[in-house]
Amino acid sequence: MKxxxxxxIKPYRRTVQILxxxxxxxxxxxxxxxxxxxxxWYQSLGVFxxxxxxxxxxxxxxxxxxxxxxxxxxxxxxxVVLALVLGRxxxxxxxxMGLLSEWADEIKRRLxxxxxxxxxxxxxxxxxxxxxxxxxxxxxxxxMVGTSLFSIYSPPGxxxxxxxxxxxxxxxxxxxxxILAILVFEFLLVRRGFxxxxxxxxALLGWIGQKRSLKVQxxxxxxxxxxxxxxxxxMCSWGLLPRCGEGESIYCTNCxxxxxxxxxxxxxxxxxxxxxxxxGRRVELWAEESEAS
Amino acid sequence: xxxxSSKASADRAHSSKPTPESRDIPRRDFLRLAGLAALxxxxxxxxxxxxxxxxxxxxPPGAVRERDFLATCIRCGRCAEVCPYRSIRILGPGxxxxxxxxxxxxxxxxxxxxxxCVEVCPSGALKPVPAEEAGMGLAHIIEDTCWAYNGxxxxxxxxDICPLKDRAIKLERLKPIIVEEACVGCxxxxxxxxxxxERAIYVDPPKP
Numbered sequence: 001m002k003x004x005x006x007x008x009i010k011p012y013r014r015t016v017q018i019l020x021x022x023x024x025x026x027x028x029x030x031x032x033x034x035x036x037x038x039x040x041w042y043q044s045l046g047v048f049x050x051x052x053x054x055x056x057x058x059x060x061x062x063x064x065x066x067x068x069x070x071x072x073x074x075x076x077x078x079x080v081v082l083a084l085v086l087g088r089x090x091x092x093x094x095x096x097m098g099l100l101s102e103w104a105d106e107i108k109r110r111l112x113x114x115x116x117x118x119x120x121x122x123x124x125x126x127x128x129x130x131x132x133x134x135x136x137x138x139x140x141x142x143x144m145v146g147t148s149l150f151s152i153y154s155p156p157g158x159x160x161x162x163x164x165x166x167x168x169x170x171x172x173x174x175x176x177x178x179i180l181a182i183l184v185f186e187f188l189l190v191r192r193g194f195x196x197x198x199x200x201x202x203a204l205l206g207w208i209g210q211k212r213s214l215k216v217q218x219x220x221x222x223x224x225x226x227x228x229x230x231x232x233x234x235m236c237s238w239g240l241l242p243r244c245g246e247g248e249s250i251y252c253t254n255c256x257x258x259x260x261x262x263x264x265x266x267x268x269x270x271x272x273x274x275x276x277x278x279x280g281r282r283v284e285l286w287a288e289e290s291e292a293s
Numbered sequence: 294x295x296x297x298s299s300k301a302s303a304d305r306a307h308s309s310k311p312t313p314e315s316r317d318i319p320r321r322d323f324l325r326l327a328g329l330a331a332l333x334x335x336x337x338x339x340x341x342x343x344x345x346x347x348x349x350x351x352x353p354p355g356a357v358r359e360r361d362f363l364a365t366c367i368r369c370g371r372c373a374e375v376c377p378y379r380s381i382r383i384l385g386p387g388x389x390x391x392x393x394x395x396x397x398x399x400x401x402x403x404x405x406x407x408x409x410c411v412e413v414c415p416s417g418a419l420k421p422v423p424a425e426e427a428g429m430g431l432a433h434i435i436e437d438t439c440w441a442y443n444g445x446x447x448x449x450x451x452x453d454i455c456p457l458k459d460r461a462i463k464l465e466r467l468k469p470i471i472v473e474e475a476c477v478g479c480x481x482x483x484x485x486x487x488x489x490x491e492r493a494i495y496v497d498p499p500k501p
Contacts, residue, residue, distance in 0.1 A: 034377065036374070036409070039374045039375055040370065041369065044371055044416070046413055046415075051415050054367070057368075057369075058367060061364070065364040069416065071417065072416050146364050147364055148364075148368075151367045152390070160370070161368070161370055161383060161393060164374060164383070165385075168374075168379065
C-alpha cells in the first residue's frame with residue numbers, strides 16, 4: 001500500500017472546528033464575567049457591532065412573522081456571502097455537530113476490523129436529494145406551526161444553548177438527548193446521516209453555494225482511474241465520489257479530505273468565479289463508472 | 294383485517310419472501326401507532342401552545358406582542374447572555390414550542406430595566422426601545438394584604454425599588470399607587486415586596 005501523504009488541510013480544518021467549539025464555551029464564560037463583546041452561538045453571533053444570524057432561522061423568522069426586520073436581513077449577509085463564495089464550509093469547518101459526528105465516525109472506523117472497514121460506508125443510504133425535501137418541508141412546517149422550527153432543533157444551536165446553560169446555571173437540558181440521538185443514528189445506521197440527508201441548514205447553505213468559487217476539482221489526466229483510494233477508504237464523509245468530479249457538486253462541503261488523500265495530486269482546490277462545471281467530462285466519467293460496475 | 298388474508302398469509306408461510314398479505318399485521322400496528330400519535334398530538338397541542346407567559350412570568354423588555362413572539366424569536370439566547378442580573382432565562386424543553394425563548398420570572402429575579410438585552414436582539418423579537426417603553430406588563434397591588442394599606446407597617450419597598458420611581462409608583466398619603474400609564478411591568482416591586490407567602494404586588498403581562 002502506498003504510504004499516505006502527510007495531511008495538509010485536515011489539521012487546519014480540525015483546528016478551526018475545535019476553536020469554533022471552544023468559542024461556544026468561551027462566550028458564556030466571558031459573558032458570565034461581565035464582558036459582552038462577544039455574544040450568542042451559531043444561531044446568532046454578536047462580534048462587537050458585527051451581528052451574524054443563521055440564514056435558515058432568519059429566513060423562517062421573516063417568513064413566519066411576515067416582518068422584514070432590517071437588522072436581521074443585514075445579520076444574514078455574512079453567512080450567505082460566505083456560502084456564496086466558499087460553499088457549505090460551515091458544515092465541515094465550523095459546525096460543532098459536524099465535529100462530534102466526525103469524531104464518532106473516526107471512533108467507528110478504529111473499532112471496525114479491516115475486513116469490515118470495507119463496508120464502512122453504510123449500506124443504508126438515502127437518496128441525496130432527500131436534503132432538498134427536508135429543507136422545503138421544514139420551511140413549510142415552520143409556516144404551518146408559526147414559529148421557526150429549526151431554531152428549536154438546530155444541532156449547532158442546541159449545543160450552544162446547552163453549553164451556555166451549563167455555564168450559566170450549571171444544569172443541562174434534555175435537548176442534549178437529541179444530539180445524542182443523532183450521534184447514535186449516524187453511528188449505527190447511516191454514516192453522517194443527519195448532516196448528509198436531514199440538515200435543512202446544510203441544504204440551504206449548499207443551495208446558496210452551488211455556484212461557489214472554491215471547488216474541489218479533478219485533474220482527470222493525473223487521476224489513476226483504478227486507484228479509487230478516495231472511494232475505497234470511504235474517505236468522503238458526504239458519500240461523494242471525488243474521482244467522478246463530485247467535488248464540484250452541490251453536495252460538497254469543501255472539507256478537503258479527498259485533496260489530502262489523493263496520492264496522485266489529482267484533486268485540488270481551485271478558485272473559479274462562477275464557472276459552470278464542464279458537463280462533458282463528468283458525463284464521460286459517469287459512463288465509465290456505470291460500465292465498470 | 295379480513296380473515297381470508299391472514300389465512301392466505303399462513304398458507305404462504307413456507308415462502309421466504311414476504312407477501313403483501315403477511316405485511317398486514319405490521320401495517321395494522323402502524324395504524325394503531327399512528328392513531329396513538331395523533332391522539333398524543335391533539336392532547337399535546339394545548340400543552341405545546343400554552344405559553345409560559347403569565348402572572349409574574351414576563352417576556353424581556355421591548356418584546357413584540359406575545360402572539361408574534363414565537364414567530365419572530367430565533368432563540369439565539371443573546372439576551373440571556375448579556376443580562377447582567379441573570380433575570381432572563383432560556384426556557385427548557387419542557388415548554389413545547391417555547392423552548393429556547395427568553396422569560397423573566399419576576400419573583401426570582403426581576404428585570405431592572407438596564408435595557409442591554411434589547412440592544413443585542415438580532416431578530417426583532419425585542420425592539421430597541423427606551424426603558425419607559427419596555428411594555429412588559431402592568432403591576433397591581435393587592436390592597437388587602439399590602440402592609441401599607443392594611444396598616445401593618447409603613448412599608449414602601451416597592452416604591453423604593455421602582456426603576457421609574459415617582460413615575461410608575463407614587464406615594465399618596467404613604468400608600469403606594471401604581472400609575473398605569475407609566476408602569477412598564479419590570480417586576481422589581483414584586484421581588485422587593487416583603488409580604489409572604491404571597492406577595493402583595495404582582496405583574497400581569499400585556500394582552501397577547
